[in-house]
Amino acid sequence: MNADKMFRLDGKIAVVTGAASGLGRAFALGLADQGALMICTDRNEEGADETASLAKQRQGKAEAARLDVGNEREQTDFWNDLAERHGRVDVLVNNAGISTGPQRLHELSIEDWDRLMAINLRGSFLCMRAAIPLMLAAGSGSIINISSIAGLTGYYPGFARLCVNYSASKAAIAGLTRQAAAEYGRDGIRINAIAPGWHGGTNLGAERRAQATPEMIRRSEEAIHARVPMGRRGVPDDLVGLVVYLAGDASSYVTGQVIAHDGGWMSS
Numbered sequence: 001m002n003a004d005k006m007f008r009l010d011g012k013i014a015v016v017t018g019a020a021s022g023l024g025r026a027f028a029l030g031l032a033d034q035g036a037l038m039i040c041t042d043r044n045e046e047g048a049d050e051t052a053s054l055a056k057q058r059q060g061k062a063e064a065a066r067l068d069v070g071n072e073r074e075q076t077d078f079w080n081d082l083a084e085r086h087g088r089v090d091v092l093v094n095n096a097g098i099s100t101g102p103q104r105l106h107e108l109s110i111e112d113w114d115r116l117m118a119i120n121l122r123g124s125f126l127c128m129r130a131a132i133p134l135m136l137a138a139g140s141g142s143i144i145n146i147s148s149i150a151g152l153t154g155y156y157p158g159f160a161r162l163c164v165n166y167s168a169s170k171a172a173i174a175g176l177t178r179q180a181a182a183e184y185g186r187d188g189i190r191i192n193a194i195a196p197g198w199h200g201g202t203n204l205g206a207e208r209r210a211q212a213t214p215e216m217i218r219r220s221e222e223a224i225h226a227r228v229p230m231g232r233r234g235v236p237d238d239l240v241g242l243v244v245y246l247a248g249d250a251s252s253y254v255t256g257q258v259i260a261h262d263g264g265w266m267s268s
């Protein structure tokens with residue numbers, strides 16, 4: 001195949017969850033730029049609408065839909081509607097996710113454990129459970145789950161920058177990805193995960209930042225910059241090339257991978 005065409009997604013239908021801001025918005029715009037009909041979903045409907053409008057301003061094809069990934073009824077309604085209107089989904093990016101406050105394990109409430117798992121892990125499972133039958137019927141599909149380097153390694157520079165519920169959910173996303181990739185490889189469905197390192201320009205951690213002291217935030221920023229071999233945080237646009245690669249034919253023999261995107265963090 002012509003190398004230019006490997007990255008094109010013309011005629012594909014792509015769903016991104018959590019597309020109202022941050023990484024999800026960048027993913028949605030990048031996939032629309034490559035020709036996919038982009039279905040931008042989020043529990044924040046206004047933000048999802050805005051992402052779809054931005055994609056259209058760039059000559060992309062896009063729609064917006066409400067989907068709280070933790071809500072089973074919304075999941076059923078969304079996927080039934082998608083099946084009825086489009087009959088297929090070619091690309092699913094399970095991006096919606098949250099983090100909770102800056103607690104250490106013994107301080108973490110059961111409510112915060114459950115609230116986060118319901119979105120970060122169960123939400124991704126529910127989307128895959130609904131999308132895979134459509135992909136099986138088509139005989140192809142690409143699912144991209146969003147893990148984190150927090151799911152691959154621990155990090156504690158003397159204060160609670162991350163919380164175990166977040167790290168555990170992201171490690172579980174890696175397991176979900178590998179097992180599902182093994183189950184569906186023969187069906188033409190590829191399933192990979194991206195494990196981003198520290199990326200700025202998103203709303204992730206707003207809850208944690210609201211509870212942290214300015215001194216904690218300062219120390220945390222310094223510790224991150226000192227540890228990243230490339231010497232900077234990523235920005236959402238840094239991730240677009242990888243998601244486009246995993247979505248389409250350029251990665252046709254790649255499945256079950258958890259790819260760190262972290263300025264070298266995991267290698268140092």
Ligand SMILES: NC(=O)c1ccc[n+]([C@@H]2O[C@H](COP(=O)([O-])OP(=O)(O)OC[C@H]3O[C@@H](n4cnc5c(N)ncnc54)[C@H](O)[C@@H]3O)[C@@H](O)[C@H]2O)c1
Pocket residue numbers: 017018019020021022023024041042043044047067068069070095096097098119123146147148149195196197198199200201202203204205
């Ligand atoms: N920013 C980083 O450094 C970083 C690093 C590693 C992994 N991640 C992961 O990337 C993903 C995107 O995070 P981000 O940094 O862009 O943060 P963000 O807060 O800007 O974006 C998250 C989006 O998910 C949506 N969302 C939250 N709960 C939802 C739900 N129940 N249903 C549907 N949508 C919901 C939010 O409305 C928001 O639009 C998350 O899974 C996050 O864990 C981010």
